[in-house]
Amino acid sequence: xxxxxxxxxxxxxxxxxxxxxxxxxxxxxxxxxxxxxxxxxxxxxxxxxxxxxxxxxxxxxxxxxxxxxxxxxxxxxxxxxxxxxxxxxxxxxxxxxxxxxxxxxxxxxxxxxxxxxxxxxxxxx
Amino acid sequence: xxxxxxxxxxxxxxxxxxxxxxxxxxxxxxxxxxxxxxxxxxxxxxxxxxxxxxxxxxxxxxxxxxxxxxxxxxxxxxxxxxxxxxxxxxxxxxxxxxxxxxxxxxxxxxxxxxxxxxxxxxxxxxxxxxxxxxxxxxxxxxxxxxxx
Numbered sequence: 350x351x352x353x354x355x356x357x358x359x360x361x362x363x364x365x366x367x368x369x370x371x372x373x374x375x376x377x378x379x380x381x382x383x384x385x386x387x388x389x390x391x392x393x394x395x396x397x398x399x400x401x402x403x404x405x406x407x408x409x410x411x412x413x414x415x416x417x418x419x420x421x422x423x424x425x426x427x428x429x430x431x432x433x434x435x436x437x438x439x440x441x442x443x444x445x446x447x448x449x450x451x452x453x454x455x456x457x458x459x460x461x462x463x464x465x466x467x468x469x470x471x472x473x474x
Numbered sequence: 475x476x477x478x479x480x481x482x483x484x485x486x487x488x489x490x491x492x493x494x495x496x497x498x499x500x501x502x503x504x505x506x507x508x509x510x511x512x513x514x515x516x517x518x519x520x521x522x523x524x525x526x527x528x529x530x531x532x533x534x535x536x537x538x539x540x541x542x543x544x545x546x547x548x549x550x551x552x553x554x555x556x557x558x559x560x561x562x563x564x565x566x567x568x569x570x571x572x573x574x575x576x577x578x579x580x581x582x583x584x585x586x587x588x589x590x591x592x593x594x595x596x597x598x599x600x601x602x603x604x605x606x607x608x609x610x611x612x613x614x615x616x617x618x619x620x621x622x
Binding site for chain 2: 385386387389390391392393394395396397398399400401402403404405407408409410412414
């Protein structure tokens with residue numbers, strides 16, 4: 350049986366003997382249990398490494414762009430309008446929400462989150 | 475016993491996360507095949523650990539959406555290279571939804587992880603501790619793989 354990328358579930362099961370370190374918190378243990386992620390990293394190492402190189406160039410461009418007072422790039426509000434300029438394929442189901450958030454900034458994100466978690470409930474019969 | 479491939483990989487990752495991009499470019503370009511594999515594994519482990527540190531056990535989809543949107547807005551050139559849903563998927567995968575990475579190819583997976591690891595560590599001054607933990611786990615993982 351294989352998943353969408355052709356990796357065998359048997360390999361996943363073979364590698365599932367990782368049980369983390371004694372005394373770790375549930376969160377830490379879950380991080381260490383990232384067996385599927387490690388397997389993908391191992392199998393796709395060249396592509397992942399290449400991508401990391403490309404992202405390094407993008408980060409460099411961002412950092413060299415217009416540094417702010419702290420040495421970081423432009424402020425959130427100054428850059429917010431450039432964040433979403435490409436179409437979003439179907440994903441985990443939040444792309445539309447993300448588009449709105451990126452355009453309007455952190456304040457809008459907080460408002461949307463509030464709206465999702467609170468106001469909808471208030472308006473339900 | 476220290477795996478020299480992991481040591482090289484961790485050095486490259488440290489250069490990236492400390493914003494020493496010239497050194498990162500040099501170290502990353504010099505990675506050999508085994509080092510690139512170690513780099514990918516260490517990157518993945520460091521990213522997973524950073525995501526768990528950031529979002530913990532009580533994360534919500536909205537908190538991940540907000541974080542990704544903020545990161546992409548703050549680093550627009552990087553955001554252009556990483557679709558929001560990829561960034562969200564790798565974070566959610568790190569938090570337990572492993573199946574979300576199935577739809578990502580290696581390049582998309584690596585790009586999203588690298589960008590989000592960078593973003594996750596901007597407010598965390600303990601990059602060295604994160605990388606030390608990731609390197610130790612990467613060594614262990616690669617040793618177990620080598621014994622298979």
